[in-house]
Amino acid sequence: MQFVRFADIWQREDYGYVDRDGVTAELVFLTADRRNTVALEFQMATEEALRTFPAIASASLDWGPAEAVPGWGRELFYRRFMRQGANRACMGFAGGWDHITEDKQRRPRHAVFGYICNPAGAALTQSDAEALARRIRVRPPAAWRSVAPGNRPDQPTALAFARGTAERGNPSFPFRLARFYVVGNGRSGFQ
Secondary structure (H helix, E strand, O other): OEEEEEEOOOEEEEEEEEEEOOEEEEEEEEEEOOOEOEEEOOOOOHHHHHOOOHHHHOOOEEEOOOEEOOOOOOOEEEEEEEEOOOOEEEEEEEEEEEEOOOOOOOOEEEEEEEEEEOOOOOOOOHHHHHHHHHOOOOOHHHHHOOOOHHHOOOOHHHHHHHHOOOOOOOOOOOOOOEEEOOOOOOOOOEO
8 A cells, every 4th residue: 555644743644545456445544633722624424525536436335224333333444436437446534533522523532434345346245344344453652653764645646646546536635634623721723
């Protein structure tokens, strides 16, 4: 999987892409800095989040119902869908977790969304989709590790890769969804 990372003092974002043996996947992982009173303004449902990817936004899709990912409580959801023109069965996912109790809006500190599509003509059953969803693992502390200089969005080729084309990328990257919140004593910002 190829990754591009955006980071500032409030947030980190990763865009990832893979196309191997006809299987295509894209994802965006976002995390807010724990050292500040910062939360993510992430309230997108699965379909809304996935439509930020041009490959999904421009496609004719048939959506299945949203299902909670087993083991994630009600914080991460997945939906099967079919890309009609390309005859590709897919599964998308989206969710936010580690909701901040001090934030009056209870926004999350971490969020992830993305999709995986099988090769053209290959089926994706409900049990296949659930099995894929169960394998979603995110390790937020890893997001704070450094990234290779060539994969940072301040490098024009990395940003162009992450923002992509009609079939890959996300033109909204980086999303910059970090927002300060005020705690009960009126404090916000750096602590």
